[in-house]
Amino acid sequence: MTYAVSLKLKPETYQRFQHIHQQLNAGESESLSKALGAVLTDISCEIIEQLFGELSRSSHSLDGESEKIIQQVIQTMQKYMPWSVSFFGNERLTPMVNYLASMMYQQEGQGFVTYPVDSIVMKETLGCIEQIRQGNSACIAPAFKGFTQIIDQGVGYLIRDPKKMLKFNLVVDKTLNGVIHLTTQLGYKRLEKMGAQFDLESAEIYLNHFLGFLQHPVKPKT
Structure with a gap:
């Protein structure tokens, strides 16, 4: 059984990336590192906002700490993502862009970035969520730990x-x-804290939000 996480991209962001992808593979001579850095930054920020932004501002957020951490992660992305690709010419960037393009697909006009999830981790996490729905609060922390592992797999594939x-x-x-270590640990420790403090109702709201990004089976890339 194959699982994947699929995250939406804004239409203009998806099209900008695809255009750069096409230009690189067409042998564009003018440097595309600046444009690529900008669109990769936007993709990263859209993913972070999609996963965590709305929930961090909701009434179920424990305090303002989550939103502060998200803003810190976004600011770090905005600083280092453009800088990291600015070192390279188009030829060096092309294989990496081709790889990222292989992690994207479009469905009914909507662009997505996707990555596979380890089936064992996913099954264990889904089992914890089912226990939470049955009122077992002891499974809240393990469920959040599972989603932390799933998110870290995404960091592996996409960063x-x-x-x-x-x-x-x-x-x-x-x-x-x-x-990467600093920013991920900030987020993971926050998720761990949430798992330790949430009641059943709040935990289920958050976990259902994360489940909304799960795709099974994996969508075909087009």
């Missing part, structure tokens, strides 16, 4: 793997690894 493809020098690579 860490593309970064490896660019083969940064040691200094830049170390800097980016530190940035």
Whole structure:
């Protein structure tokens, strides 16, 4: 059984990325690193906002801490994403862009970015959610831990793997690894705290929100 997470992209963002993808593969000579950095930043921010933004501002948010962390992560993306791709010419960027393009698809005019999820982690998490729905509050923390693992798999497919493809020098690579570690840990610790503090009703609202991004079976890429 194959699971995947699918996240919507704004139409203009999806089209901008696809246009850059086409230009790179057509051998465009003018540097596209600035345009690529901008669209990758927008994609990253849209994903973060989609996953966490609305919920962080809802009445079920424990306090203002979640929104502050999300804004910190977004600001970090806005700083480092354009910087990270600015080092490279079009030829070096093309394989990475082709890889990201393979993680996208369009359905009924809506663009998505998607990544596969480990089936064991997914089944365990779904089992915890079913227990929560039956009133078992002991499963709240394990369910949030499961979603943290699912999100981290997305970070792997959409951030860490593309970064490896660019083969940064040691200094830049170390800097980016530190940035990725810091920002992900901020988010993961927040999710862990939420899992420890939420009651059944609030936990189910959050978990149902995350389930909304789950696709089974995996949608075909077009």
